[in-house]
Amino acid sequence: MNAPRIVVFGGTGFVGRRLVAELVRRGFQVTVPSRNRDLRRELFPLPGARVVCADVHSGAAQRELLEGASAAINLIGILNERGRDGRGFQRAHVEFTRILIASCRASGLRRLLQMSALNAGRGESHYLRSRGQAEDEVRGSGLDWTIFQPSVIFGPGDGLFDRFAGLLRLAPVLPLARAQARFAPVYAGDVVQAFARALEDPASFGQTYELYGPDTLSLADIVRLTARHLGLRRAVVPLPDALGRAQAALFDFVPGKPFSTDNFLSLRRDSVGGIDGLYRLGIERTPIQAIVPRQLGADPRQHRLDGYRRTRRA
Ligand SMILES: NC(=O)c1ccc[n+]([C@@H]2O[C@H](COP(=O)([O-])OP(=O)(O)OC[C@H]3O[C@@H](n4cnc5c(N)ncnc54)[C@H](OP(=O)(O)O)[C@@H]3O)[C@@H](O)[C@H]2O)c1
Numbered sequence: 001m002n003a004p005r006i007v008v009f010g011g012t013g014f015v016g017r018r019l020v021a022e023l024v025r026r027g028f029q030v031t032v033p034s035r036n037r038d039l040r041r042e043l044f045p046l047p048g049a050r051v052v053c054a055d056v057h058s059g060a061a062q063r064e065l066l067e068g069a070s071a072a073i074n075l076i077g078i079l080n081e082r083g084r085d086g087r088g089f090q091r092a093h094v095e096f097t098r099i100l101i102a103s104c105r106a107s108g109l110r111r112l113l114q115m116s117a118l119n120a121g122r123g124e125s126h127y128l129r130s131r132g133q134a135e136d137e138v139r140g141s142g143l144d145w146t147i148f149q150p151s152v153i154f155g156p157g158d159g160l161f162d163r164f165a166g167l168l169r170l171a172p173v174l175p176l177a178r179a180q181a182r183f184a185p186v187y188a189g190d191v192v193q194a195f196a197r198a199l200e201d202p203a204s205f206g207q208t209y210e211l212y213g214p215d216t217l218s219l220a221d222i223v224r225l226t227a228r229h230l231g232l233r234r235a236v237v238p239l240p241d242a243l244g245r246a247q248a249a250l251f252d253f254v255p256g257k258p259f260s261t262d263n264f265l266s267l268r269r270d271s272v273g274g275i276d277g278l279y280r281l282g283i284e285r286t287p288i289q290a291i292v293p294r295q296l297g298a299d300p301r302q303h304r305l306d307g308y309r310r311t312r313r314a
Contacts, residue, residue: 003048004302005029008083009056010075010115011101012036014157017043018192019073024048026196034066040227057096063115071105071111071199079159080257086126091260093130094137101141110144118149118210118271123278125265135208146204148194150211151271153286156189156295164226165296173235178267179220184212185300187286188277191286197281211276214285216272225288229296 011020011032023030024046030042033054044051054061056076066072076096081088097114104112114134121132138145164264167174183225191211198204220236229233239247248264251257278285 003027003029004069004070005031006071006073007031007069008073008075009032009096010077011073012043012051013075014155014159015115015153015191016075017186018155018188019075019195020044020049021046022192022196028169029067031069033061048182057091057099057102059099059106061293063107066103066107067111069107072100073115073195073199074100074111075115077115077117077131077244080260080262081126084252084261086130086270089130090133093134096135097137099142101137104141104143111199112141112145112200113145114138114139114145114147114210116147118151118212118273119266119269120149122264125262125268127262127266128269133143138302144202144205146198147205147208148191148198148211148277149208149273150186150191151184151213151273152186153188153191153211154185154295155291158188158295160185160222160290161229161295163225164223165230166229168223168227168232168234171234172282173237174223175237175243175247176220176223177239177247177264178241179218179223179236179238181219181267182220182270182272183222184214184216184272185222185288186211186213186278187291190283192284193283194265194278194281197283204281205311207280209280210273210275211277212273212285213273213288215288217288219267225292226296227277229293 006023006028008016008020008030012034020030022033026209029051031054032051034051037185066186078092115134117131122128135147138147153162194211206276223236245264247261248261251259252261
C-alpha cells in the first residue's frame with residue numbers, strides 16, 4: 001500500500017521546510033507546491049518529498065495537486081503586502097483559503113490543517129483581520145479542520161533573533177517602535193510537532209491550538225537578549241507611539257518593507273496566548289535559552305570550538 005500523501009502549501013518557507021522533513025520522517029509522501037519556477041528542489045533532497053511548480057491560487061491547479069491526497073496543510077502567509085489597502089492580505093490569507101476549501105471539497109479531501117496567528121481577528125491591522133476571516137472560512141467549511149495560532153516563531157533562520165542580529169551588527173543604536181509589545185516566542189520545532197501530532201488525531205478535528213513558548217518577553221527584551229548573545233553593546237531606544245507610527249509610515253515606502261504601518265498596528269496587541277495548545281497536544285515547550293544561544297553562535301561550547309579552530313589555523 002502507498003504511504004498517505006500530504007500537500008503542504010507554503011512548505012518551502014521557514015516552518016514548512018522543517019514540517020516537510022518531519023512528515024517524511026514519519027513515513028508520509030509530501031507534495032510541496034511552490035510559485036517559484038526554479039522550484040527550490042534543493043530544499044528537499046529527501047525521497048518522499050516533491051516540490052512542484054504550480055499556480056497555487058488556481059482552483060484547477062489545487063484540485064490536481066489534491067487528487068488522491070489524504071490531507072492539505074496551509075502554511076501560506078505574508079507579513080506585509082505590496083500595497084497598503086489590505087488587498088494583498090485578503091488574497092494571500094482569505095481568498096487562498098476559500099479556494100483551497102472549495103478544492104478540498106471538490107476532491108473529496110476532508111482533512112485541512114490551517115496556520116493562522118495569535119490574535120487572529122482582533123485589532124486594526126489588515127494582517128490580523130485577514131487571519132480572522134480566513135479562520136472563519138475554515139470553521140464554516142464542514143471539513144475536518146484544525147487551526148494553529150502561534151506567537152512569533154523562533155529557530156535558526158527565523159525572522160526574529162536572526163533578523164535583529166543582522167540589524168544589530170550594522171547599527172550601534174536601534175530605535176524601536178512598540179518596544180513594550182510582549183511576545184511568548186514558540187520554537188519552530190514545537191510548531192512542527194504540533195502539526196505532525198494533530199495531523200492524524202481525530203481529537204484535533206474542529207480544534208484551535210494557541211502555540212506559545214514558556215518565556216514572555218517585550219520586543220525590547222528580545223533585541224537586548226540578541227545583542228547580549230552576540231557580545232555587542234548596543235543602545236535600544238524605545239520610541240513613543242507617535243514616533244513609532246511615523247517610523248512605520250516611512251518604512252511603508254522602503255522596498256521590501258522592513259517594517260510597516262500594518263506591522264505597527266499588529267504590535268498593538270501582545271502576542272502571548274492564554275490556553276497552552278502545545279500542552280494540549282502533549283508537547284513540552286522549548287525555552288529560548290535551549291536554542292537561541294547556539295543559534296546566535298553564543299553557545300559556550302561553540303565559542304570553545306571556534307577558539308580551537310582559530311588556534312589550529314594560526
Ligand atoms: N514565522 C513566524 O514567526 C510566524 C508567526 C505566526 C504565524 N506565522 C505564519 O506561519 C506560516 C509559515 O510561516 P513562515 O515563517 O514559514 O513563512 P515563510 O517562510 O514566509 O513561508 C511562507 C511560504 O508561503 C508561500 N507564499 C508566500 N506568500 C505567498 C503568496 N502571496 N501566495 C502564495 N504563496 C505564498 C511561499 O512559498 P513559495 O515562495 O515557494 O511559493 C513561502 O515559502 C505563515 O502563514 C506565517 O504567516 C509565522
